[in-house]
Amino acid sequence: MSATRAAVTIQGVDKVFRTRKGGEVHALSDVSLEVAAGEFVSLIGPSGCGKSTLMRLVADLDPATGGEITVFGKTVEQARKDQDYGIAFQQAGLLPWRTVRANIELPLEIHGVDARARKERSDELLALIGLEDFADHHPDQLSGGMKQRVAIARSMAERPRLLLMDEPFGALDEMTREHMQNELVALCQETGAAVIFVTHSIPEAVFLSDRVVVMSPRPGRITDIIDLSFSSRDEDLREDAAFYKGVTAVRSALHGGADASPGPRGVENR
Amino acid sequence: MRTARAQSILWGVVGVLGVAALWELYKAVAPDEGVTVGSITVLPRTTDIAMPHIWDMVTRLFDPVTRAADADVLWWAVLQAAAFSLGIAALGWVLGVISGMLLALLMQRWLTAESAVLPWVVLSQTVPLIAIAPLVKRWGTNIHVGSFQWENWMSVAVIASYLAFFPVAVSALRGLKSPPQADTDLFHAYAAGWWTTLIRLRLPASVPYLMPALKLAAANAVVGTVVAEVSIGLGGGIGRMIIEFAATASGDPAKTWAPIFGAVLIGLLSAGLVALLGRGLGRFRRGEVPA
Ligand SMILES: Nc1ncnc2c1ncn2[C@@H]1O[C@H](COP(=O)(O)OP(=O)(O)OP(=O)(O)O)[C@@H](O)[C@H]1O
Ligand SMILES: [Mg+2]
Numbered sequence: 001m002s003a004t005r006a007a008v009t010i011q012g013v014d015k016v017f018r019t020r021k022g023g024e025v026h027a028l029s030d031v032s033l034e035v036a037a038g039e040f041v042s043l044i045g046p047s048g049c050g051k052s053t054l055m056r057l058v059a060d061l062d063p064a065t066g067g068e069i070t071v072f073g074k075t076v077e078q079a080r081k082d083q084d085y086g087i088a089f090q091q092a093g094l095l096p097w098r099t100v101r102a103n104i105e106l107p108l109e110i111h112g113v114d115a116r117a118r119k120e121r122s123d124e125l126l127a128l129i130g131l132e133d134f135a136d137h138h139p140d141q142l143s144g145g146m147k148q149r150v151a152i153a154r155s156m157a158e159r160p161r162l163l164l165m166d167e168p169f170g171a172l173d174e175m176t177r178e179h180m181q182n183e184l185v186a187l188c189q190e191t192g193a194a195v196i197f198v199t200h201s202i203p204e205a206v207f208l209s210d211r212v213v214v215m216s217p218r219p220g221r222i223t224d225i226i227d228l229s230f231s232s233r234d235e236d237l238r239e240d241a242a243f244y245k246g247v248t249a250v251r252s253a254l255h256g257g258a259d260a261s262p263g264p265r266g267v268e269n270r
Numbered sequence: 271m272r273t274a275r276a277q278s279i280l281w282g283v284v285g286v287l288g289v290a291a292l293w294e295l296y297k298a299v300a301p302d303e304g305v306t307v308g309s310i311t312v313l314p315r316t317t318d319i320a321m322p323h324i325w326d327m328v329t330r331l332f333d334p335v336t337r338a339a340d341a342d343v344l345w346w347a348v349l350q351a352a353a354f355s356l357g358i359a360a361l362g363w364v365l366g367v368i369s370g371m372l373l374a375l376l377m378q379r380w381l382t383a384e385s386a387v388l389p390w391v392v393l394s395q396t397v398p399l400i401a402i403a404p405l406v407k408r409w410g411t412n413i414h415v416g417s418f419q420w421e422n423w424m425s426v427a428v429i430a431s432y433l434a435f436f437p438v439a440v441s442a443l444r445g446l447k448s449p450p451q452a453d454t455d456l457f458h459a460y461a462a463g464w465w466t467t468l469i470r471l472r473l474p475a476s477v478p479y480l481m482p483a484l485k486l487a488a489a490n491a492v493v494g495t496v497v498a499e500v501s502i503g504l505g506g507g508i509g510r511m512i513i514e515f516a517a518t519a520s521g522d523p524a525k526t527w528a529p530i531f532g533a534v535l536i537g538l539l540s541a542g543l544v545a546l547l548g549r550g551l552g553r554f555r556r557g558e559v560p561a
Pocket of ligand 1: 017018019025026027045046047048049050051052053054220
């Protein structure tokens with residue numbers, strides 16, 4: 001894969017947090033990963049294995065201790081300043097004094113997009129997430145799932161070529177969650193954005209991703225990468241044998257990180 | 271909504287009537303010389319000089335201030351004095367809010383500023399008003415810029431602002447620091463600078479913290495004005511009126527209470543004005559627990 005076509009390249013990245021008491025937490029150790037343009041990559045692994053940390057490094061919210069990360073061939077700082085990515089966290093993080101529409105328009109407003117273009121874009125996104133009727137509501141008048149949809153629309157407001165999402169559906173019930181997953185798939189197909197998606201749910205990772213990156217803790221590192229080349233992603237896929245095969249592959253990679261005994265480690269889908 | 275408002279007004283009226291009733295009840299029941307244990311008075315005297323009847327206080331408002339032929343009617347004199355003091359208190363409040371906000375911004379922007387300034391902000395409030403009044407007056411009179419002349423009312427306004435800035439500085443700082451890290455991360459991801467983050471995130475987020483502080487600042491400004499009028503010796507306001515009328519207490523006890531009603535009126539008005547301001551900022555106060 002040529003460097004120019006990659007959305008994100010991560011090479012030998014280390015991250016060490018120094019705690020106030022002088023201790024050190026080795027959050028990431030020698031992590032390398034390449035995400036192609038338009039590719040959907042999920043990060044999965046037990047709590048504390050550095051998924052959020054890795055995403056924050058890519059977003060330039062924390063500095064890496066060692067190694068190199070580029071986003072569309074630029075440094076992470078440049079990519080952040082150029083607004084090359086959109087970001088959504090586990091908590092929707094909407095500003096309570098802004099209406100749904102104004103929340104979606106926030107990044108556009110900060111970057112000086114004029115009012116007409118802003119309204120055009122927020123109209124588009126409101127339709128996309130099916131909340132046209134709630135444009136003038138405030139976040140406290142929305143359900144958790146609706147807030148999360150608004151946060152996702154906000155992350156897409158500037159049509160980024162890269163989306164960073166840290167457990168965006170973590171707080172949702174299973175029904176809403178599957179619905180949101182379907183919507184996210186549709187949104188990604190429309191925009192063609194690359195996605196780095198942090199999750200704790202194996203089925204979610206399998207359903208959404210082109211590749212699932214399995215990580216393990218202490219120190220955080222990548223133990224396995226599982227390729228899933230489904231021809232299409234729709235409701236039927238959830239009942240498909242290939243889907244279950246993918247789930248099994250990810251599960252055994254997660255549990256068998258050390259002992260590789262249960263079969264060939266997730267390579268059957270490659 | 272409307273019935274809730276009507277109810278709260280009703281309870282306010284009930285409260286005032288209740289205090290008046292208690293006053294008269296105590297006056298009727300307790301002995302004239304109060305209750306003393308040894309030589310210490312534990313319950314106040316109830317003579318007409320110490321505790322005039324409520325209706326005497328009210329009717330006194332409609333008599334002239336003095337027996338002089340050209341004397342104003344008392345309520346009008348009190349109202350004028352109250353307006354004068356309210357004007358100075360308002361100026362002090364504005365000055366206090368501005369300086370409190372500026373200090374909070376300074377402390378939010380630079381952590382070292384916080385550790386350097388915050389102790390002084392807290393310490394400043396331990397200096398008694400009586401001590402700073404003459405200082406402010408003396409410093410003020412040393413200011414000569416062109417034809418500018420430092421006046422006594424300016425000293426009073428400065429002292430009022432001295433009491434008003436404190437709650438604003440402390441609460442604004444808390445409010446400016448209130449956005450969770452997820453929000454500041456988001457703004458960092460948007461490559462928003464300090465100024466943009468301030469305008470679009472920190473200031474709006476600090477409004478729920480500011481509202482009670484602005485009310486407290488208003489109360490402080492009123493108290494500061496009244497007390498500073500006395501210690502600076504500025505005539506025309508409620509503060510001096512309270513002292514002047516107190517001198518006539520033995521001959522005209524009901525009159526003493528007129529300027530106190532005036533002070534209460536100023537307090538109510540200023541609280542009302544701040545509440546009005548708060549309604550304008552309603553959309554920033556979502557999720558605020560009603561005080
Ligand atoms: N700011 C920080 N200071 C010190 N240590 C940190 C900091 N942030 C994360 N860590 C540590 O780094 C490790 C990885 O944390 P991280 O949040 O990336 O895990 P995670 O995989 O996202 O976990 P979860 O699934 O629970 O969200 C943890 O051991 C954590 O304690
Ligand atoms: Mg995490």
